[in-house]
Amino acid sequence: xxxxxVRLTSVLLGAAVLVTVSAANAAGTTQRxxxxxxYAKCEWTDAMSKQIYECVVRNNGFGTHWCFDxxxxxxxxxxxxxxxxxDSGASQE
Numbered sequence: 468x469x470x471x472x473v474r475l476t477s478v479l480l481g482a483a484v485l486v487t488v489s490a491a492n493a494a495g496t497t498q499r500x501x502x503x504x505x506y507a508k509c510e511w512t513d514a515m516s517k518q519i520y521e522c523v524v525r526n527n528g529f530g531t532h533w534c535f536d537x538x539x540x541x542x543x544x545x546x547x548x549x550x551x552x553x554d555s556g557a558s559q560e
Contacts, residue, residue: 499536503536503539505545505546505547505548506539506540506543506545506546507546508546509539509542509543510543512542514542515538515539515542518538518541518542519531519534519535519538522534522537522538
């Protein structure tokens with residue numbers, strides 16, 4: 468009887484932690500997407516492609532999103548936040 472109570476409590480606690488962590492991660496992803504939407508009108512070049520390729524190779528295939536974001540930030544001028552919010556359809560809070 469005690470074992471099933473401990474097990475049930477552990478499962479419920481684990482589920483609560485999982486839901487909390489998932490919500491926090493989703494908020495971070497949304498913020499990242501909003502930031503990168505400021506570069507939506509960036510003209511892509513061959514030099515940018517080479518830069519991403521070299522970054523991915525240097526990191527053994529890991530951090531590809533980071534390589535992409537860094538390349539955009541180094542080679543493109545971001546739009547103002549107000550313009551990016553209107554164009555992306557993001558809600559303004």
